[in-house]
Amino acid sequence: MMRDVAIIGVGMIPFGRRDEDTLLDMLAYASLKALDDAGLGEKGVDAVYVANMGAGILQHQTSIASALVDRLSLLPAAADVVENGPASGASAIKNGLLAVASGYYDLVLVAGGEKMREVTGWKATDFVATMTHPEVEYPYGITLPGMAGMFTRLYMEKYGVTREMLVAVAIKNQQMGTLNPYAHVEMAITKEGIMDTPDAVVNNPTAADPLHLYDMCPVSDGAAAVVLCSLETAKKIATKTPVLIAGFGQATDTHTLQERDDPTNLKAVSLASQQAFEMAKLKPGDIDVAELHDAFTILEIAESEHVGFFKKGEGGKAVLEGKTKLNGQIPINMSGGLKARGHPVGATGVAQVVEITFQLRHELDKTRQVKNAKNGFTINFGGFGNNIVSFVLRRFES
Amino acid sequence: MAIDMELEEVLRAPEVPQAKYPPKVITLANSKKMVVREVQREDVPVLLKAVRPTINVERDYYDIVGVRLYAELLGWYRYRVRNEYCLIGQVDGYLVGIVNGRMLNEKIGISLHTLAIDRGLRVGSHLFASKMEHHIEYLGQEEVRIVAESPIGFRRWMIEYGLELLPDVQHELGGATAYRLTKQIYYDTKPRLVVGKRPVPKTLLDEAMQEIKIADEKTITEKIAGVKGR
Numbered sequence: 001m002m003r004d005v006a007i008i009g010v011g012m013i014p015f016g017r018r019d020e021d022t023l024l025d026m027l028a029y030a031s032l033k034a035l036d037d038a039g040l041g042e043k044g045v046d047a048v049y050v051a052n053m054g055a056g057i058l059q060h061q062t063s064i065a066s067a068l069v070d071r072l073s074l075l076p077a078a079a080d081v082v083e084n085g086p087a088s089g090a091s092a093i094k095n096g097l098l099a100v101a102s103g104y105y106d107l108v109l110v111a112g113g114e115k116m117r118e119v120t121g122w123k124a125t126d127f128v129a130t131m132t133h134p135e136v137e138y139p140y141g142i143t144l145p146g147m148a149g150m151f152t153r154l155y156m157e158k159y160g161v162t163r164e165m166l167v168a169v170a171i172k173n174q175q176m177g178t179l180n181p182y183a184h185v186e187m188a189i190t191k192e193g194i195m196d197t198p199d200a201v202v203n204n205p206t207a208a209d210p211l212h213l214y215d216m217c218p219v220s221d222g223a224a225a226v227v228l229c230s231l232e233t234a235k236k237i238a239t240k241t242p243v244l245i246a247g248f249g250q251a252t253d254t255h256t257l258q259e260r261d262d263p264t265n266l267k268a269v270s271l272a273s274q275q276a277f278e279m280a281k282l283k284p285g286d287i288d289v290a291e292l293h294d295a296f297t298i299l300e301i302a303e304s305e306h307v308g309f310f311k312k313g314e315g316g317k318a319v320l321e322g323k324t325k326l327n328g329q330i331p332i333n334m335s336g337g338l339k340a341r342g343h344p345v346g347a348t349g350v351a352q353v354v355e356i357t358f359q360l361r362h363e364l365d366k367t368r369q370v371k372n373a374k375n376g377f378t379i380n381f382g383g384f385g386n387n388i389v390s391f392v393l394r395r396f397e398s
Numbered sequence: 399m400a401i402d403m404e405l406e407e408v409l410r411a412p413e414v415p416q417a418k419y420p421p422k423v424i425t426l427a428n429s430k431k432m433v434v435r436e437v438q439r440e441d442v443p444v445l446l447k448a449v450r451p452t453i454n455v456e457r458d459y460y461d462i463v464g465v466r467l468y469a470e471l472l473g474w475y476r477y478r479v480r481n482e483y484c485l486i487g488q489v490d491g492y493l494v495g496i497v498n499g500r501m502l503n504e505k506i507g508i509s510l511h512t513l514a515i516d517r518g519l520r521v522g523s524h525l526f527a528s529k530m531e532h533h534i535e536y537l538g539q540e541e542v543r544i545v546a547e548s549p550i551g552f553r554r555w556m557i558e559y560g561l562e563l564l565p566d567v568q569h570e571l572g573g574a575t576a577y578r579l580t581k582q583i584y585y586d587t588k589p590r591l592v593v594g595k596r597p598v599p600k601t602l603l604d605e606a607m608q609e610i611k612i613a614d615e616k617t618i619t620e621k622i623a624g625v626k627g628r
Contacts, residue, residue: 016624
């Protein structure tokens with residue numbers, strides 16, 4: 001019998017360009033905030049899972065979980081690094097969740113971090129592209145923006161997504177970023193400025209046709225952390241409202257896009273979501289707030305449909321109609337999403353869970369807080385849809 | 399500072415008359431209107447106040463760009479640089495970026511520096527484009543010689559414009575590899591890189607001309623090198 005698992009502490013540092021901090025500094029800051037938030041005091045944890053995609057490449061540093069437990073004086077806790085591309089964060093939480101649910105560990109720290117800004121944008125793009133197929137994709141120069149561009153073109157043709165819809169996602173998420181102190185991009189943009197004015201040709205140039213500059217998330221440094229424990233333990237020690245991990249799902253798809261019957265069908269997103277909803281005994285319509293993986297604006301629209309918030313072809317219209325805004329039918333990315341909060345790849349999946357925890361604990365400013373939020377949902381998108389991890393989170397009310 | 403005008407006659411660089419850059423307005427990504435206009439020598443002391451804080455910012459080579467721009471503007475102010483000009487960008491009267499250059503001779507222009515104070519809005523791209531516009535369309539030159547002192551500059555100028563390599567020419571900024579923008583390259587890239595409207599509405603121009611507002615030193619440094627800095 002698996003145990004229920006709760007989040008009792010969360011921590012995050014402002015994402016952006018943190019030249020003064022090392023990767024380990026950032027992981028330590030976020031972890032200390034989460035441990036403080038959990039009110040653990042001098043009490044240690046049984047295990048630490050660290051989500052990171054690229055320290056070996058970007059920092060020439062490995063074994064960062066071992067380094068982090070020592071830095072945090074959490075010895076002799078078990079420590080592992082979890083690498084699953086941009087879905088590393090959610091994968092690490094899933095590993096922590098299973099460890100606690102199994103009964104083997106009771107208190108687990110999960111930290112995710114990435115330091116991407118110490119290399120040029122070109123090198124950061126190349127680093128992310130290392131998750132493409134090493135024989136049939138990477139050698140031919142494909143990048144994730146390139147894949148997203150092709151995906152967008154197909155999605156536009158098949159489902160009638162328009163530039164206006166993509167622009168609406170960018171505007172909404174950058175507006176939310178201005179309200180989030182953790183967001184990398186705190187700059188509101190307008191349709192006039194990035195689309196309507198003739199000057200938009202420079203303001204918002206084509207990046208990977210039909211995607212433009214403001215369809216892309218920034219390259220960021222950042223870290224986030226959560227503390228997990230059994231629900232029974234949470235009832236005894238939690239100092240803040242526990243958030244239950246009510247469901248999770250993980251599914252994979254072909255490594256290469258070309259092998260998919262229909263490249264517009266994000267099967268792994270649908271499967272992972274279904275698993276999470278079934279486990280939580282909830283439906284998409286029961287979710288009050290969601291954090292979706294909008295590394296590119298098209299992904300917020302496509303994921304909102306594959307998760308089941310909207311029918312296929314309806315996600316873009318929903319954005320235009322304001323259904324994904326605060327107080328809309330399903331508020332999506334009230335943090336600003338990857339688009340504005342930023343996308344330090346190893347941190348993102350953890351940051352999504354931190355944000356939903358803030359929402360379910362009702363701690364946010366009213367400009368971002370979804371009123372009376374009880375159920376939250378996350379999608380962490382690995383590869384180009386080939387490894388997806390989702391969570392359904394629920395505010396625990398005794 | 400006391401100035402001996404007799405000696406100044408000897409020390410001052412001779413100049414040729416230069417066509418003026420007509421101001422224009424550009425709508426930025428946040429809908430703010432940036433007025434791009436040429437400033438006069440008398441405006442330099444105000445500009446130096448904005449450039450000075452950048453001298454200590456190591457991020458993205460602002461230090462070298464800042465210190466050189468400071469020297470170039472001061473050189474112009476003191477009549478020690480020949481045929482220099484300076485364009486600025488202003489939003490709500492505030493200085494958001496500076497570019498400068500000079501005429502080497504009637505046919506050849508020299509691009510000196512581009513410094514964006516507000517980042518993330520492509521202010522630098524717009525101002526650099528305005529500088530190229532000035533050299534080719536208003537000063538009537540055949541080419542502009544350019545070097546990049548930062549990776550961002552290299553990406554923005556050499557790659558986005560597809561500049562021609564000038565392997566045997568040493569740019570006056572030093573030994574860095576020199577490139578040139580020809581008339582042909584300018585007009586080929588103009589549709590995607592050079593924007594803006596003229597004339598500038600009177601209220602906007604009046605606001606810009608009335609005062610070059612400068613953010614405080616802390617704000618300038620934070621805009622360029624803070625955690626949110628891009």
